[in-house]
Amino acid sequence: MANIITNPKVDEFLTEEKKWQEELKALREILLHCELTEELKWGKPCYTFDKKNILLIHGFKEYCAILFIKGALLKDTKGILVQQTENVQAARQIRFTSVEKIIEMEDTLKDYINEAIEIEKAGLEVELKKNEEYIIPEELQSKFNELPELKTAFEALTPGRQRAYIFYFSQAKQSKTRTSRIEKYMQQILDGKGLND
Incomplete structure (x- = not known):
């Protein structure tokens, strides 16, 4: 098992997170075992592969989420990806409201994360509207x-x-x-x- 390297900026972010602290910690735990590099970008924990952004985790009022940067390219075999608004072209979320749900979905999440990494390795891009x-x-x-x-x-x-x-x-x-x-x-x-x- 490779050494798990955490980012002190993300430690700080999670310490200050009020509403979804436990959920985001549970997501982080899964992500740290997926060969991704942990960074803080746009004020959110961001996970990269080979310096390419793969996903973010963040909290909203009603839920917290993993946001896949190129989520539109994922197969979404379980039908769990959410397009935030109709104007969002590439990113897709998986939303959570409890630690239990995150733990229950761990294997599925790892499958989606690994697929997102493979998409990045293959150099695939979301075709954006002109x-x-x-x-x-x-x-x-x-x-x-x-x-x-x-x-x-x-x-x-x-x-x-x-x-x-x-x-x-x-x-x-x-x-x-x-x-x-x-x-x-x-x-x-x-x-x-x-x-x-």
């Missing part, structure tokens, strides 16, 4: 027509940043709200920044 497949709200299109430099700046953003803006602007039900959101973020787009930068 940004042209997303509909630009008409309020944004009319701003692009008014200010060609805004369109140029928007197109220079990474595809992920473009998608985040399109989703955020499109979520508003009223045209007035969409317009005010666009106006609020115009300078940020012109500065080459994403929605959350």
Whole structure:
């Protein structure tokens, strides 16, 4: 058996975790036996293989979860993977609300984790929707027509940043709200920044 190496940053994270501490510790125990490297990324325990992100563990209000970065590629033979929202393209979760459930599912979890590692070893990628497949709200299109430099700046953003803006602007039900959101973020787009930068 290889030496199990824990990351002190994850130790600290788990010490501060209030609601799901025991569940996350149980998940961690399983993950540490799966030849993954433990790190802290995006403020969450992240498990990598060959410096490639395989999965995260994290707590939410109603549940805690393992989030597979390329979960959409897993076969999901047990039908347990959850797509967080319709906008999430690649990641999938397995959700838990008790330590007992985690222990009961240990073998299944190891199967899914090993499959995720094999997907990474094979270099498989989730085919993401192209940004042209997303509909630009008409309020944004009319701003692009008014200010060609805004369109140029928007197109220079990474595809992920473009998608985040399109989703955020499109979520508003009223045209007035969409317009005010666009106006609020115009300078940020012109500065080459994403929605959350």
